[in-house]
Amino acid sequence: MGYKSLLRGYWNKLENILAEAKRAKRKLKVKRLPNSNILRGAGYSSLTQAIYNYYPNKYDGLRKDLGEVSTHRRKSYRYFNPKNIEKEVARIMKEKKLSLVPSADFLREIGEGSLATTIYVRYPGAYGALREHFGEEIMDKPSDNKMLEGLLRKYASEE
Numbered sequence: 828m829g830y831k832s833l834l835r836g837y838w839n840k841l842e843n844i845l846a847e848a849k850r851a852k853r854k855l856k857v858k859r860l861p862n863s864n865i866l867r868g869a870g871y872s873s874l875t876q877a878i879y880n881y882y883p884n885k886y887d888g889l890r891k892d893l894g895e896v897s898t899h900r901r902k903s904y905r906y907f908n909p910k911n912i913e914k915e916v917a918r919i920m921k922e923k924k925l926s927l928v929p930s931a932d933f934l935r936e937i938g939e940g941s942l943a944t945t946i947y948v949r950y951p952g953a954y955g956a957l958r959e960h961f962g963e964e965i966m967d968k969p970s971d972n973k974m975l976e977g978l979l980r981k982y983a984s985e986e
Contacts, residue, residue, distance in 0.1 A: 838877035847874050859895055912950050915942055928958045
């Protein structure tokens, strides 16, 4: 899109940011204000910068003022404790009737991407340890076993 030269201080006014966000949503034909990467790619880099620099509570505040529902379901600090991660995974397994710990891809598909990332980053031992906690048997990849067998045969034949 690209903005033509605007008056100095244009982006300092919240009503201008709100109006431009509404205009961007209309032009992009979306119901929810896209994230900054999408807006920048569509030529709205000035708008994204204004949101970050001037709008109270950044995107969350603007989306609220646009009448959009927040997608933030939980505060991320809840995930600092491994027990909370286990509780969330157990809840999802129960809701979705899963017998195995859901994969990161599955968690992202159902809107729990932050939980998927947190398992990798904050859960001691990541997914392997979480699966063990839930009693899953950890299986090696068949290719790993074949490679190990080959190395052992080679080593045994050298002696």
